[in-house]
Amino acid sequence: MTLLQADALAFGYPGRKIGRDLSLDLAAGEAMALLGPNGGGKTTLLKTLLGLLPALAGTILVEGRPLADLTARERARAMAYVPQAGASAFAFTARAVVLMGRTSRTGLLQAPSRADHAAAERALARMGIAHLAERPVTRLSGGERQLVLVARALAQEPRIVVLDEPTASLDFGNQGRVMAEILRLRADGLGLLFTTHDPNQAARYADRALLLRGGSALAAGPVGQVLDAPALSRLYGAPVEEVRDPVSGARAFLPGG
Numbered sequence: 209m210t211l212l213q214a215d216a217l218a219f220g221y222p223g224r225k226i227g228r229d230l231s232l233d234l235a236a237g238e239a240m241a242l243l244g245p246n247g248g249g250k251t252t253l254l255k256t257l258l259g260l261l262p263a264l265a266g267t268i269l270v271e272g273r274p275l276a277d278l279t280a281r282e283r284a285r286a287m288a289y290v291p292q293a294g295a296s297a298f299a300f301t302a303r304a305v306v307l308m309g310r311t312s313r314t315g316l317l318q319a320p321s322r323a324d325h326a327a328a329e330r331a332l333a334r335m336g337i338a339h340l341a342e343r344p345v346t347r348l349s350g351g352e353r354q355l356v357l358v359a360r361a362l363a364q365e366p367r368i369v370v371l372d373e374p375t376a377s378l379d380f381g382n383q384g385r386v387m388a389e390i391l392r393l394r395a396d397g398l399g400l401l402f403t404t405h406d407p408n409q410a411a412r413y414a415d416r417a418l419l420l421r422g423g424s425a426l427a428a429g430p431v432g433q434v435l436d437a438p439a440l441s442r443l444y445g446a447p448v449e450e451v452r453d454p455v456s457g458a459r460a461f462l463p464g465g
């Protein structure tokens with residue numbers, strides 16, 4: 209089942225078109241990686257797909273319905289967003305931030321139910337941050353804040369999760385924890401769309417990749433077909449080397465070369 213579909217999409221900011229003629233679709237139980245150079249338009253595209261920025265042209269369907277027809281609450285039930293973890297201005301506790309993931313189900317002025325609290329606790333535990341629950345997010349490290357944002361998305365219980373560089377500030381162990389969670393959500397039938405600067409992460413955890421440069425798709429398709437050294441060199445405008453383990457056949461990409 210197609211969860212998210214964009215056709216002939218143009219996206220950008222008032223007076224500044226960043227991308228054009230972009231089409232993509234995301235199925236239930238599928239993970240798609242969005243790769244591209246800095247400033248290539250990845251975040252702008254994600255925000256447009258989420259309805260946070262208006263599309264400049266084209267159509268976006270969420271579970272077959274035009275995005276523009278969905279209420280804010282319907283959007284929030286369908287799609288969760290894990291933005292890049294910046295500094296937080298408000299000293300909410302980690303638990304309170306994760307509970308905010310439930311507002312599309314409870315309503316802003318309603319007290320969270322027992323089920324909402326249980327969902328928040330489950331999400332904190334899944335990300336291994338139950339011990340941080342009472343800490344203000346202003347006093348967490350960038351990586352810890354990132355885990356809180358992933359937990360907030362899990363608590364939301366959406367059908368689609370959109371993640372902007374979900375592992376950018378995470379240590380090696382937590383990178384594995386977040387990516388394992390992504391695989392679990394995919395196995396649960398959710399659709400996952402994430403940006404990454406690491407082609408190895410895309411190759412390992414995504415089914416399909418979209419290579420975005422200058423707002424246009426250079427290539428899109430199954431990771432085994434789309435990700436190779438020539439395509440990545442073209443994408444980044446820099447040499448990329450592909451190495452292969454002679455025994456296992458596993459491949460890895462290295463910058464430079």
Ligand SMILES: Nc1ncnc2c1ncn2[C@@H]1O[C@H](COP(=O)(O)OP(=O)(O)OP(=O)(O)O)[C@@H](O)[C@H]1O
Pocket residue numbers: 221224226244245246247248249250251252253
């Ligand atoms: N609010 C804004 N108004 C106008 N232009 C913007 C705005 N935000 C970003 N841009 C521009 O849009 C272009 C695409 O930016 P975007 O953040 O989507 O790229 P990205 O691929 O996510 O980059 P990175 O990998 O560095 O995070 C850039 O040229 C950027 O300067």
